[in-house]
Amino acid sequence: xxxxxxxxxxxxxxxxxxxxxxxxxxxxxxxxxxxxxxxxxxxxxxxxxxxxxxxxxxxxxxxxxxxxxxxxxxxxxxxxxxxxxxxxxxxxxxxxxxxxxxxxxxxxxxxxxxxxxxxxxxxxxxxxxxxxxxxxxxxxxxxxxxxxxxxxxxxxxxxxxxxxxxxxxxxxxxxxxxxxxxxxxxxxxxxxxxxxxxxxxxxxxxxxxxxxxxxxxxxxxxxxxxxxxxxxxxxxxxxxxxxxxxxxxxxxxx
Numbered sequence: 001x002x003x004x005x006x007x008x009x010x011x012x013x014x015x016x017x018x019x020x021x022x023x024x025x026x027x028x029x030x031x032x033x034x035x036x037x038x039x040x041x042x043x044x045x046x047x048x049x050x051x052x053x054x055x056x057x058x059x060x061x062x063x064x065x066x067x068x069x070x071x072x073x074x075x076x077x078x079x080x081x082x083x084x085x086x087x088x089x090x091x092x093x094x095x096x097x098x099x100x101x102x103x104x105x106x107x108x109x110x111x112x113x114x115x116x117x118x119x120x121x122x123x124x125x126x127x128x129x130x131x132x133x134x135x136x137x138x139x140x141x142x143x144x145x146x147x148x149x150x151x152x153x154x155x156x157x158x159x160x161x162x163x164x165x166x167x168x169x170x171x172x173x174x175x176x177x178x179x180x181x182x183x184x185x186x187x188x189x190x191x192x193x194x195x196x197x198x199x200x201x202x203x204x205x206x207x208x209x210x211x212x213x214x215x216x217x218x219x220x221x222x223x224x225x226x227x228x229x230x231x232x233x234x235x236x237x238x239x240x241x242x243x244x245x246x247x248x249x250x251x252x253x254x
Contacts (some may be wrong), residue, residue, distance in 0.1 A: 007075075008077060008247075008248045008254055009072050009075055009076050009079075009111065009115070009254075010072070010111050010114055010115055010118070010246040010247070010254050011245075011247040011251075011254050012072065012244070012248070013068050013069055013072040013118070014118060014240055014243060014244040014247070015240075015241055015244035015245065015248075016245060017065050017068060017118075017240065018121050018236070018237055018238075018239075018240035018241040018243075019241065020061055020064055020068075021061070021236050021237045021240070022232045022237040022238075022241070024057050024058075024060075024061045025233055025237055027057060028053070028057060030052055030108065031053050032050060032055075040244045045133075045136075045137045045140065051137065055130075055134075058126075058130050060124065062126055062127070062130075065122050065123060065126070066123055069115070069119045069122070069123065071117075072115065073112075073115060073119075076108060076111060076112060076115065079108065093220070100107035101127040103165065105249075105251035105252050105254050106187060106188070106254060110187055112252065113125060113187075114183070114184055114187055115183075117180055117183055118180055121176045121179075121180045122176060125172065125173050125176035125177075126173065128172055128173075129169075129170075129172060129173040132169065132172065133169055136165075136168070136169045140162065141229060143158075143161070144158065153172060162226075163226055166226045166229060167204075167207070167208035167226075168229060169206075170228055171234040173232065173236070174201075174204055174231075174232050175201070177202060177235055177236060177239075177240070178197045178198075178201050179197070180219070181193050181196060181243060182194055182197040182198075184243075184247075185197065188247075188251060188254075190250075193243075200231070200235060200239070204228060204231050204232060207227040207228050207231055208228050
């Protein structure tokens with residue numbers, strides 16, 4: 001069956017997730033400026049105060065996202081509960097015959113499938129991302145003990161290594177989000193979403209292979225700009241927000 005075309009459950013929960021991601025990224029950025037030592041050459045993840053704060057924020061964010069998806073799922077279930085499971089297909093046929101193009105763009109069943117996909121990305125893949133971040137931090141911390149940071153050549157070598165491997169930290173989550181966008185495009189028969197998924201993946205890959213880290217000084221704090229990190233964080237905040245708004249404007253009942 002189809003739900004009311006005015007109910008935008010899937011795009012709403014994606015937008016909510018993007019906004020919470022933006023809030024937590026902003027909080028983390030402010031914490032970096034406040035807590036990071038001035039002109040420190042070590043990566044932010046090796047600053048224990050910053051790392052502990054980030055882990056706490058990640059845990060809180062994950063709980064909030066789980067609540068968002070639970071509420072969205074219950075709302076969808078309530079809207080579809082007016083008809084029994086055995087009668088949903090027949091109801092969908094009757095709705096198509098009676099309402100035509102006034103229907104929502106996808107059936108309640110298809111929306112539930114996409115919602116499960118995005119829940120797996122925002123919750124399951126996020127958990128994997130947090131675990132791999134911990135492992136990567138331990139690896140970088142162990143490796144940093146082998147470099148003499150007082151030697152400029154060795155310090156530069158460590159920075160190069162950090163930049164060339166940092167993209168691995170985000171790769172899994174980045175691929176998961178792109179896969180989510182691509183599959184959503186398949187459901188909606190939307191070529192633009194498929195192209196965007198491939199284009200952003202290509203940009204991320206090129207940044208991983210070619211672009212080097214740049215350092216900026218903000219409020220007497222040295223901030224290293226790793227471009228794979230910039231692309232990832234832009235994707236999970238601004239990118240997802242744009243996706244949600246695009247889906248709610250172009251498609252009905254999504």
